[in-house]
Amino acid sequence: MSFIATPLSMHFEDVLPLQGGASIHHYDLAYETYGQLNADRSNAVLVCHALNASHHVAGVYADQPKSEGWWDNMIGPGKPVDTNRFFVIGVNNLGSCFGSTGPMHRNPDTGEIYGSDFPVITVEDWVDAQARLLDQLGISRLAAVLGGSLGGMQALCWSLRYPERVAHAVVVASAPNLNAENIAFNEVARRAIVTDPDFHGGNFYAHGAVPRRGLRIARMIGHITYLSDDVMNQKFGRQLRDGLELKYSTQDIEFEIESYLRYQGDKFSDYFDANTYLLITRALDYFDPARAHAGNLTQALAASQAQYLLVSFTTDWRFAPARSREIVKSLLENQRRVSYAEIDAPHGHDAFLLDDPRYMGVMRSYFESIAKEIA
Amino acid sequence: MSFIATPLSMHFEDVLPLQGGASIHHYDLAYETYGQLNADRSNAVLVCHALNASHHVAGVYADQPKSEGWWDNMIGPGKPVDTNRFFVIGVNNLGSCFGSTGPMHRNPDTGEIYGSDFPVITVEDWVDAQARLLDQLGISRLAAVLGGSLGGMQALCWSLRYPERVAHAVVVASAPNLNAENIAFNEVARRAIVTDPDFHGGNFYAHGAVPRRGLRIARMIGHITYLSDDVMNQKFGRQLRDGLELKYSTQDIEFEIESYLRYQGDKFSDYFDANTYLLITRALDYFDPARAHAGNLTQALAASQAQYLLVSFTTDWRFAPARSREIVKSLLENQRRVSYAEIDAPHGHDAFLLDDPRYMGVMRSYFESIAKEIA
Numbered sequence: 001m002s003f004i005a006t007p008l009s010m011h012f013e014d015v016l017p018l019q020g021g022a023s024i025h026h027y028d029l030a031y032e033t034y035g036q037l038n039a040d041r042s043n044a045v046l047v048c049h050a051l052n053a054s055h056h057v058a059g060v061y062a063d064q065p066k067s068e069g070w071w072d073n074m075i076g077p078g079k080p081v082d083t084n085r086f087f088v089i090g091v092n093n094l095g096s097c098f099g100s101t102g103p104m105h106r107n108p109d110t111g112e113i114y115g116s117d118f119p120v121i122t123v124e125d126w127v128d129a130q131a132r133l134l135d136q137l138g139i140s141r142l143a144a145v146l147g148g149s150l151g152g153m154q155a156l157c158w159s160l161r162y163p164e165r166v167a168h169a170v171v172v173a174s175a176p177n178l179n180a181e182n183i184a185f186n187e188v189a190r191r192a193i194v195t196d197p198d199f200h201g202g203n204f205y206a207h208g209a210v211p212r213r214g215l216r217i218a219r220m221i222g223h224i225t226y227l228s229d230d231v232m233n234q235k236f237g238r239q240l241r242d243g244l245e246l247k248y249s250t251q252d253i254e255f256e257i258e259s260y261l262r263y264q265g266d267k268f269s270d271y272f273d274a275n276t277y278l279l280i281t282r283a284l285d286y287f288d289p290a291r292a293h294a295g296n297l298t299q300a301l302a303a304s305q306a307q308y309l310l311v312s313f314t315t316d317w318r319f320a321p322a323r324s325r326e327i328v329k330s331l332l333e334n335q336r337r338v339s340y341a342e343i344d345a346p347h348g349h350d351a352f353l354l355d356d357p358r359y360m361g362v363m364r365s366y367f368e369s370i371a372k373e374i375a
Numbered sequence: 376m377s378f379i380a381t382p383l384s385m386h387f388e389d390v391l392p393l394q395g396g397a398s399i400h401h402y403d404l405a406y407e408t409y410g411q412l413n414a415d416r417s418n419a420v421l422v423c424h425a426l427n428a429s430h431h432v433a434g435v436y437a438d439q440p441k442s443e444g445w446w447d448n449m450i451g452p453g454k455p456v457d458t459n460r461f462f463v464i465g466v467n468n469l470g471s472c473f474g475s476t477g478p479m480h481r482n483p484d485t486g487e488i489y490g491s492d493f494p495v496i497t498v499e500d501w502v503d504a505q506a507r508l509l510d511q512l513g514i515s516r517l518a519a520v521l522g523g524s525l526g527g528m529q530a531l532c533w534s535l536r537y538p539e540r541v542a543h544a545v546v547v548a549s550a551p552n553l554n555a556e557n558i559a560f561n562e563v564a565r566r567a568i569v570t571d572p573d574f575h576g577g578n579f580y581a582h583g584a585v586p587r588r589g590l591r592i593a594r595m596i597g598h599i600t601y602l603s604d605d606v607m608n609q610k611f612g613r614q615l616r617d618g619l620e621l622k623y624s625t626q627d628i629e630f631e632i633e634s635y636l637r638y639q640g641d642k643f644s645d646y647f648d649a650n651t652y653l654l655i656t657r658a659l660d661y662f663d664p665a666r667a668h669a670g671n672l673t674q675a676l677a678a679s680q681a682q683y684l685l686v687s688f689t690t691d692w693r694f695a696p697a698r699s700r701e702i703v704k705s706l707l708e709n710q711r712r713v714s715y716a717e718i719d720a721p722h723g724h725d726a727f728l729l730d731d732p733r734y735m736g737v738m739r740s741y742f743e744s745i746a747k748e749i750a
Contacts, residue, residue: 020623120623180607180632181599187633188595191640194626195588197572213570217592220563224556229692232555238663246661248395248495250653251569255660257555258562265566278625285630286621288613317604 002072003083005032005059009099010136016094016129019286022119026108029133030092030099031055034075035083037139042374044139045086045367046130047071048147048154051222051280052272054098057090058083071148073355080364085371086143094129095121095279103275104205114275116202121279123150123287127157131165141165143370148172148352149319150280153287156327160289163305168370170363172311173352175323176297176330177288182318185225186281189218193274202275211274216265218277223264228315228348236260298330307337309366311359313351314344339366377447378458380407380434384474385511391469391504394661397494401483404508405467405474406430409450410458412514417749419514420461420742421505422446423522423529426597426655427647429473432465433458446523448730455739460746461518469504470496470654478650479580489650491577496654498525498662502532506540516540518745523547523727524694525655528662531702535664538680543745545738547686548727550698551672551705552663557693560600561656564593568649577650586649591640593652598639603690603723611635673705682712684741686734688726689719714741 008031015025032055037044047057049070058075061067075081075088092100095118103118110117134142145166147155152174159169178186193199193214200207224232236257240246246254253259293299308331312324321342331338341362345351351359383406390400407430412419422432424445433444433451450456450463467475470493478493485492509517520541522530527549534544553561568574568589575582599607611632615621621629628634668674683706687699696717706713716737720726726734 020621022623116626120625122623177613179604180611180613180630181602181604183613183630184595184599184607184632184636187630187636188592188599190625191595191637192567192588192592195591213567216570217563217567220559220566221596224559224563227556229554229556232559236555238552238555238558246395248397248661250495250565250657251491255555255558255562257559261559261562262566282625286623 002068002076003034003059004062005034005056005069007032007056007061007099010133012132016125016132018119018125019122020120024094024101024119027094027101028099029094029101029129031133032057032059032090034058034088035086037087038374041139042141042143043086044134044142045081045088046134046142046145046158047075047088047090048126048130048145048151049090049093050147050149050151051284052268053151054096055090055092055100056098057088070353074360074363080360081146081367082371086367089134089137091130091133093121093126093280095276097271097273097276102273103202103279104273113203113205115205116275118275118279120282122283123153123157124161126283127154127161130154130158131162134165142167143374144168144170144367146170146172147174149174149349150284153284157287157289159304159306159308160301163303166306167373168309169304169306170309170311170366171324171327173313173316173319173349174327175319176290176327178284179323183285185221186285189221190278190281192217193277199274204274210269212269215269215272215274215277216262219265219268219272220261223261225318226349228317228346230315231346231348232257234346297326298333301327301330301336302334304331304334304336308339309362310338310340311352311362312342313347313349314342315346316349316351318349377443377451378409378434379437380409380431380444382407382431382436382474385508387507391500391507393494393500394497395495399469399476399494402469402476403474404469404476404504406508407432407434407465409433409463410461412462413749416514417516417518418461419509419517420456420463421509421517421520421533422450422463422465423501423505423520423526424465424468425522425524425526426659427643428526429471430465430467430475431473432463445728449735449738455735456521456742457746461742464509464512466505466508468496468501468655470651472646472648472651477648478577478654479648488578488580490580491650493650493654495657497658498528498532499536501658502529502536505529505533506537509540517542518749519543519545519742521545521547522549524549524724525659528659532662532664534679534681534683535676538678541681542748543684544679544681545684545686545741546699546702548688548691548694548724550694551665551702553659554698558660560596561660564596565653565656567592568652574649579649585644587644590644590647590649590652591637594640594643594647595636598636600693601724603692603721605690606721606723607632609721672701673708676702676705676711677709679706679709679711683714684737685713685715686727686737687717688722688724689717690721691724691726693724
């Protein structure tokens with residue numbers, strides 16, 4: 001049983017200018033905090049989330065004993081990121097569908113549901129919005145900013161966009177940008193959603209419809225890329241769903257892996273917003289700090305002042321270790337302090353969410369060293 | 376300019392029993408032949424096709440100078456499989472949409488278009504149908520049976536199902552079965568097709584509809600898995616489609632890779648039959664000669680009498696070299712003669728269709744040695 005978490009929300013009236021040229025105002029950010037901010041406000045840790053997560057990072061809700069946050073194994077009292085020592089903040093990103101303002105909410109300028117009019121959001125925009133939240137919480141400098149996958153991109157972005165506000169950036173299972181294959185998978189998922197007749201050009205809310213077919217396909221593709229080949233063969237292999245006899249059908253479920261994917265797709269389509277899926281995958285595609293430096297990542301990272309921990313997982317083919325090593329190399333070329341752990345884990349990209357004693361050990365000792373700095 | 380190929384068709388009245396328990400009768404097989412059958416009928420080479428190919432293996436059609444067959448670089452006068460020495464047969468598989476009887480044709484028992492009633496077809500069924508075609512052509516024994524990917528599975532199956540009829544089996548970029556990840560990709564593609572409202576339960580012909588959305592998604596997924604990560608980064612990388620400025624859009628094409636995939640998906644949806652896609656991907660899923668031997672591939676391959684050439688490509692993650700090595704190992708455990716070439720090519724699974732001097736060299740010398748045997 002984990003501790004009790006309480007969802008909070010903060011309202012912002014001021015205009016937030018966005019990278020894409022648009023802006024947003026009159027918006028809310030859902031967030032949670034765990035632990036106590038110390039007297040000199042030096043023990044704050046911001047946790048950034050990936051595609052399918054939220055501000056509910058750790059703990060459970062009072063009335064829902066099984067509602068553990070998505071990184072509950074990592075964050076909490078006595079855990080690697082120890083909330084007895086750190087004041088941890090989880091925040092739901094703009095455009096998401098878990099409480100912060102997103103495409104399913106009303107545009108204050110028109111009174112209409114945003115739908116496809118919700119502006120395209122970038123990692124930089126998220127970081128800017130998070131910075132304003134920290135301003136309101138009275139936190140001028142983070143002991144650490146932490147995230148995995150797309151969350152790791154935000155952590156990296158924080159250290160470049162607000163270098164003076166970040167002591168440590170912990171970038172797990174991430175990359176300095178998406179490669180062509182990653183963009184390709186995102187694009188297929190987006191096309192599945194956008195071409196679903198129930199998408200209605202993004203204004204499906206008004207039609208009382210949900211583009212479930214597209215969301216299911218998107219999620220199935222996602223799940224394939226989150227797992228390693230090895231772990232898929234180990235968990236599912238060629239195991240049949242029902243008994244030993246083949247059904248000889250193209251549409252019935254024959255193999256266990258089909259059953260798993262269909263279940264994951266169905267579940268996802270019940271709760272995830274289609275416009276949010278488009279926005280978040282696009283934010284992934286766009287992230288590329290080297291772009292403003294003609295592709296030179298070392299130049300891009302010259303702005304950083306933080307110390308870094310990078311973690312990758314050997315079987316992660318979505319954000320392969322080689323991509324983390326690119327960041328490590330560019331940071332070293334800038335004489336930054338970098339620790340790097342490449343964890344030999346079988347679980348693919350999903351490994352960043354799972355318990356692995358070496359991974360947890362690395363995280364624990366890194367955060368212990370941060371705790372000593374601020375003690 | 377290649378030689379002129381002429382499509383042929385053969386009609387079969389007799390019942391062909393199928394692995395799934397159903398049967399088919401009154402069907403046609405489209406095929407082509409290149410070169411001359413020698414006097415003792417000992418120089419025949421059967422070429423089996425993969426998902427998206429046909430009986431049109433080599434040459435061009437008289438009125439279409441750009442209609443090269445899908446393996447025209449491999450097969451023809453003076454090419455690695457030299458039609459000056461071999462009588463090469465290409466055959467379109469049952470259930471396909473390129474001339475042989477398939478779901479878009481009429482069921483002779485009902486007079487209705489087959490649609491989703493077309494029986495599920497396995498690799499074994501294709502091989503049985505091909506064997507009957509060879510019977511009609513007066514060919515009792517093949518100098519070689521040859522195929523890549525799913526075509527390689529057919530070549531392997533031939534050597535087990537008709538061991539006395541196969542002198543050499545050439546199995547390129549193939550596997551003894553699909554792993555969970557491969558089945559998973561097939562399943563996502565099938566779900567995209569089946570859940571397209573224009574699929575109409577497989578009877579879209581009667582509705583004058585084509586499930587293009589699903590076919591597009593299926594093809595986009597396919598293309599991602601045919602290419603290696605390396606070649607995708609090299610060909611497309613993060614290159615923008617239009618100029619240097621981002622559009623900040625979730626639906627417009629932003630990156631070159633998106634443009635490429637959409638184009639491939641559109642093109643495919645113009646000509647490929649949705650029911651055929653389901654049938655062929657299912658045949659891939661089902662192929663597993665070890666299944667009848669409790670998963671023991673060595674026992675399964677004990678039936679073979681052929682000599683083998685196996686070829687794999689280092690960057691092929693769909694049918695990885697390790698899968699070819701499983702076959703090699705099991706053949707060696709049966710004391711069969713096996714040659715194996717692992718080609719260091721950057722192109723992923725697509726490499727089996729492309730020119731690579733080492734690959735072409737291996738194929739050429741293997742077929743030269745076969746030619747000497749029959750000379």
